[in-house]
Amino acid sequence: MLSSESEETPVRRAVCPGSYDPITNGHLDIIGRASKLYDVVHVTVMINKSKQGVFTVDERIDLIRQVTAHYGNVEVEAFHGLLVDYCKQRDIPAIVKGLRAVSDFDYELQMAQMNNGLSGVETLFVPTNPTYSFLSSSLVKEVAAWGGDVSHLVPPQVLTALNERLSRK
Template sequence: MAQNVLAVYPGTFDPITLGHEDVVRRATQLFARVIVAVAAGHHKKTLFSLDERIDMVRDAVRHYPQVQVESFSGLLRDFVVSRGGKAMVRGLRAVTDFDYEFQLAGMNRSLMPQVETVFLTPGDKYQFISSTFVREIAMLGGEVHRFVSSTVKDRLALKVSRLAPPV
């Protein structure tokens, strides 16, 4: 484990999936401290509010004392630098993620050369999970229990039931 190195794992986490949780677990084995940075998501239409997403992430990482959960808006660079981050964790599921993440890492290196981007892959059983797929499956009445924690599954069910048009 790197001595006193703070890593930031940013995302919208709408919702946090078991794949995200696996990346957090892997990051805790590499870094002394990890901040899961929940993006306000001004550029995306999120299903869950920022407070709901923060609550779900806090619940998911509660077993890791070295992990903090914070929200951010604006440039990720400003958040990472203000916290003293030395690494940014990004999850890669498949080759299709790599092109976007590679470009993002290059831009981040340009904006904050003192911060390294570290790509972590989730375990095999989580590599196909995305928050987008989970939301779509839940909205269409499908089962998501294999992709998210039971807490997140329950929150999704409640959210979907509130959004469903009356019959």
């Protein structure tokens, strides 16, 4: 039997957290796959005041919005605090994390268990596309800083912004 019009279907929400300094094609692979599984994917730039990024938080948010706009169900914002608090405030029951290697799993499993113990939020681990298994924002920044070609590792908008930023240093 169909539900009455007054009953709403729950919206399936998940969050893809990270520093995204900058967002890479590996991040986009995970976000894109999550966007097929969930009605709304929150891409959240987690703020760590102790780290100095190449891009400001606002610049990261702008770049992420540009490169995820075509998904249609991605919301981008920043958050300072515990990820589980972000999830509670927005009624998000799931965290989506990409895993590049077994070494990622050890750390991420501990975080997933802690997050679940604190709030009941579940973590979905998505194996990274092998094309991006070595890729990290830190590696992209280091290679780009030395003049290496990272054009195949980041979206064109990010490459332009990264080259402009690094040329000023």
